[in-house]
Amino acid sequence: MKPRKMRWQGRDINIMDMDFDVASEAWCEYRLLDGGRVRLKTSALRISWILDENGNRTYNDEGDPNIIVNHATNVVCTEE
Secondary structure: OOOEEEEEOOEEEEEEEEOOOOOOOOOEEEEOOOOOEEEEEEEEEEEEEEEOOOOOEOEOOOOOEOEEEEEEEEEEEEOO
16 A cells, blocks of 8 residues: 555654454443343444654553554344
């Protein structure tokens, strides 16, 4: 993939979108006290590395990668 620019937190940055396969997407389920249920699942739509001015991947002070994850949260509510 080739780098692209985007506006993030008020500044222009270089990012590289990463290809990925979904390894697992589990639902979290909550039982409500009235008998209902709420199920949640978050799915990544796009994962991008933040690049430095030389096009290298960047990391924070703890050594973790600086990535941006665009995601969607799916919600299913049921009454019982």
